Amino acid sequence: MFDGRRVLPGRPSVLVTDGRIVAIGNLEPEGVPVHDGRGRTLLPGLIDSHVHTFEGSRADALRFGVTTELEMFGDPAKLADARRRRKSLQQTRESDLWSAGNGVTVPGGHPLGTDWEFPRVQPDTDLDAYVRDRIAEGSDFIKLVYEPGNPPDRPLPSLTAEQVRATIAATHRRRRLAVAHVEKLRLWVDTVRFGADGIVHAPYDAVAGDADVVVLKRSGALVVPTLSVVDWGAGAKSLLADPRVTDWLSGTQTYLLDQEPPDRPDRPDFLGIASANVRRFHAAGVPILAGTDAPVRANVSGASLFTELEHLVRAGLSPSEALTAATAAPAEAFRLLDRGRVAVGRRADLVLVDGDPTHDITAVRAIRTIWKNGHAVDRTPTD
Ligand SMILES: [Zn+2]
Numbered sequence: 001m002f003d004g005r006r007v008l009p010g011r012p013s014v015l016v017t018d019g020r021i022v023a024i025g026n027l028e029p030e031g032v033p034v035h036d037g038r039g040r041t042l043l044p045g046l047i048d049s050h051v052h053t054f055e056g057s058r059a060d061a062l063r064f065g066v067t068t069e070l071e072m073f074g075d076p077a078k079l080a081d082a083r084r085r086r087k088s089l090q091q092t093r094e095s096d097l098w099s100a101g102n103g104v105t106v107p108g109g110h111p112l113g114t115d116w117e118f119p120r121v122q123p124d125t126d127l128d129a130y131v132r133d134r135i136a137e138g139s140d141f142i143k144l145v146y147e148p149g150n151p152p153d154r155p156l157p158s159l160t161a162e163q164v165r166a167t168i169a170a171t172h173r174r175r176r177l178a179v180a181h182v183e184k185l186r187l188w189v190d191t192v193r194f195g196a197d198g199i200v201h202a203p204y205d206a207v208a209g210d211a212d213v214v215v216l217k218r219s220g221a222l223v224v225p226t227l228s229v230v231d232w233g234a235g236a237k238s239l240l241a242d243p244r245v246t247d248w249l250s251g252t253q254t255y256l257l258d259q260e261p262p263d264r265p266d267r268p269d270f271l272g273i274a275s276a277n278v279r280r281f282h283a284a285g286v287p288i289l290a291g292t293d294a295p296v297r298a299n300v301s302g303a304s305l306f307t308e309l310e311h312l313v314r315a316g317l318s319p320s321e322a323l324t325a326a327t328a329a330p331a332e333a334f335r336l337l338d339r340g341r342v343a344v345g346r347r348a349d350l351v352l353v354d355g356d357p358t359h360d361i362t363a364v365r366a367i368r369t370i371w372k373n374g375h376a377v378d379r380t381p382t383d
Helices: 057-062 076-087 127-137 161-173 185-193 210-219 234-240 251-257 270-283 304-314 319-325 328-333 361-365
Strands: 013-017 020-025 040-044 046-051 066-071 096-099 142-145 178-181 350-354 367-372
Touching: 046 057, 046 304, 046 328, 057 066, 057 251, 076 096, 076 127, 127 142, 127 161, 142 161, 161 178, 161 185, 185 210, 210 270, 234 251, 234 304, 270 304, 304 319, 304 361, 319 328, 319 361, 350 361
Parallel strands: 046 066, 066 096, 142 178
Antiparallel strands: 013 020, 040 350, 350 367
16 A cells, blocks of 8 residues: 555555545454455555646546646636535546636737637736636636747747746735746746746756756745656557557547647757756655646546656656655645545545556556545546
8 A cells, every 4th residue: 555655564454434534454344345455556546736627538537547637727617616526525437626727828828729718917917916816716726827939939928027926926925826837947947936836847948957956946846847748749659559548548538649749850858858857856855746738749637647657757756756746745735635645534536556556657557446535436438
């Protein structure tokens, strides 16, 4: 049993009643169904710390053991329902959701190609009122975008440094977390200096220097590296070749994983650079959280978290540390205090896998049973 931080000694059992874990230890309770875990490993339900949801994506997540998703920009219309569901202990077919709702960005800025209208930041926007309105709309935390594109060839309009600071300050006045989309190392470090609580991509244009790592470490900010976004389809290909995965994919997941990444033969080794940054951040003790950025670039809710964990292990996390990055660490960072651990009192979101993913991280692909709120999850794809 991996409790989110460590493997518990012995072979403890876990007793679940009414959707919650009520005891852990050498138990021999009577009158309850027993699941044999020999040769298997019990984990907390997995948490993906960077997704964008759409119709069906949360069911896709749950069928792969991802019981909670953190959305880093999305339609706020669904957030009241999400809030109600995540408090419930009823049986469900979907992951629970926390969300930034509408992100903080400018007209014409990143993210491009979104088809919903939302309030964007103008040069004269009062950011204190703007952040207040997002929280009133249901945002659990605030996600801002600091992304000037690639000037001079491909510039993008972006928040200014002053607007980034003002957004973070307004968020902190309301005791919420402010996280940021930043990809370029210099702006990335600036955003950490401005007080962001987390950056939801690793920089992939350059490797951080010692001084940068010190700034990050001292700030206490977390990092969601999303290495899956810069692996150029390698993770997707490996999932599509694995029957432990393909048997359970929905048509939408298969379609998305099959997308060819943009053809850029001269592109730098983005995955190598981003992974080198993860290696440095992790060695310094910076909290690393596992996130996929699904459905961006051949990533899907659910299965792509497996390849993200594999990327994190290649970047220097131990398999157990990678599992922590998808369980206890995001639960602590985002204050999801009823989940993320196998511990008495927590919600019974659990995953049983064959083998031992604390030694071989790919064993998380070999899911035997998923429980959400104490109920076994039907893994049959619905579409
Ligand atoms: Zn994203």
